[in-house]
Amino acid sequence: MEARSEGELYRLVIIGGGPAGYTAALYAARAGLHPLLLEGDEPGGQLMQTTTVENFPGFPDGVQGPELMQRWREQAQHFGAEIRAETATRIDLSQRPFRIEAGGREIAAETLILAMGASARRLGLEAEKRLTGRGVSTCATCDGFFFRGKRVAVVGGGDSACEEALYLAKLAESVTLIHRRSELRASRILQERVRAEPKININWNAVVEDIYDVAAGKVTGVALRDTVTGERRELSIDGLFVAIGHVPNTALVKGQLELDEHGYIRVKGTGPGATATSIPGVFAAGDVQDPFYRQAVTAAASGCQAAMDVERFLEGSSFHDWGLAGTGSAADAQR
Numbered sequence: 001m002e003a004r005s006e007g008e009l010y011r012l013v014i015i016g017g018g019p020a021g022y023t024a025a026l027y028a029a030r031a032g033l034h035p036l037l038l039e040g041d042e043p044g045g046q047l048m049q050t051t052t053v054e055n056f057p058g059f060p061d062g063v064q065g066p067e068l069m070q071r072w073r074e075q076a077q078h079f080g081a082e083i084r085a086e087t088a089t090r091i092d093l094s095q096r097p098f099r100i101e102a103g104g105r106e107i108a109a110e111t112l113i114l115a116m117g118a119s120a121r122r123l124g125l126e127a128e129k130r131l132t133g134r135g136v137s138t139c140a141t142c143d144g145f146f147f148r149g150k151r152v153a154v155v156g157g158g159d160s161a162c163e164e165a166l167y168l169a170k171l172a173e174s175v176t177l178i179h180r181r182s183e184l185r186a187s188r189i190l191q192e193r194v195r196a197e198p199k200i201n202i203n204w205n206a207v208v209e210d211i212y213d214v215a216a217g218k219v220t221g222v223a224l225r226d227t228v229t230g231e232r233r234e235l236s237i238d239g240l241f242v243a244i245g246h247v248p249n250t251a252l253v254k255g256q257l258e259l260d261e262h263g264y265i266r267v268k269g270t271g272p273g274a275t276a277t278s279i280p281g282v283f284a285a286g287d288v289q290d291p292f293y294r295q296a297v298t299a300a301a302s303g304c305q306a307a308m309d310v311e312r313f314l315e316g317s318s319f320h321d322w323g324l325a326g327t328g329s330a331a332d333a334q335r
């Protein structure tokens with residue numbers, strides 16, 4: 001068996017303890033890479049903020065987000081992944097091995113998987129925090145099903161808000177789009193679809209000032225303030241979807257790696273090396289590189305791909321030839 005590390009030199013360090021990071025750790029550990037995973041200040045990632053997850057395959061009756069993540073973490077540890085509840089405070093990608101500062105120490109890594117996720121932008125209300133997972137959501141694909149035949153509202157005016165509203169219109173009794181301006185920022189085609197959808201009603205020039213009812217532990221309505229007149233009014237709803245954007249957690253690698261205009265890490269995208277970034281040996285998985293799907297199962301899938309890409313990279317296969325390269329690697333042998 002290979003040495004786990006030389007001092008603090010690891011063959012693979014994974015940054016992020018969500019679905020992408022834990023899956024990468026599980027695959028890399030089973031492949032004998034003895035990975036170190038730093039899980040930061042939200043061990044388990046975004047699913048720790050939710051209650052029932054109904055769309056993760058293998059759980060016909062649903063599973064609680066924290067339970068799923070706890071079991072996922074244990075599975076990675078079971079195969080030998082070393083998991084530390086530490087946050088990377090500095091990442092230096094200027095040379096290999098890469099250098100990571102965490103817990104007051106420096107760690108060197110031959111390869112890196114960045115899986116720091118993304119954070120949904122929030123309204124910043126206390127009630128929003130308390131009611132997240134209890135009627136307040138940032139993901140219609142994840143939670144829309146819980147609001148079949150109910151009244152929901154979506155906050156936002158961009159593409160995501162319109163997409164969320166259109167998705168929810170297929171399930172909910174009514175959808176109110178709450179937007180602080182008098183026109184939407186979304187693309188013309190989405191605006192047209194929203195306007196053509198009879199279930200969607202737009203509440204212009206309005207901001208959410210409060211969400212009810214924290215004491216009851218569920219959403220029953222919101223207090224809105226008119227941004228033009230200052231008038232306050234209330235709206236009765238059963239669910240509130242906040243769709244005002246996501247921020248990828250890429251501050252530590254900004255200026256070192258190629259990011260897109262919204263700060264997501266750019267990856268190659270398809271085929272072997274799909275998770276490769278602009279720096280050889282650095283791979284990215286999950287929401288940190290995915291502005292579109294943002295699901296646990298897609299994050300998990302890219303975590304698996306990243307671990308297999310790392311394996312091939314460490315085996316020395318020519319990275320740029322992967323599109324043409326044949327089979328027969330250890331990655332294939334694991335299947």
Ligand SMILES: Cc1cc2nc3c(=O)[nH]c(=O)nc-3n(C[C@H](O)[C@H](O)[C@H](O)COP(=O)(O)OP(=O)(O)OC[C@H]3O[C@@H](n4cnc5c(N)ncnc54)[C@H](O)[C@@H]3O)c2cc1C
Binds near residue numbers: 015018
């Ligand atoms: C409330 C809610 C409900 C959801 N419900 C569903 C659902 O029902 N079904 C579904 O498929 N998806 C759901 N999602 C989306 C899903 O949770 C995400 O798509 C998924 O968690 C992304 O996984 P990830 O591993 O890429 O990142 P994340 O889950 O965001 O994990 C990121 C990890 O990186 C760590 N990290 C960040 N910075 C550092 C650092 N500097 N050092 C070390 N670690 C760091 C964090 O602590 C965290 O552990 C939901 C999301 C939310 C917010």
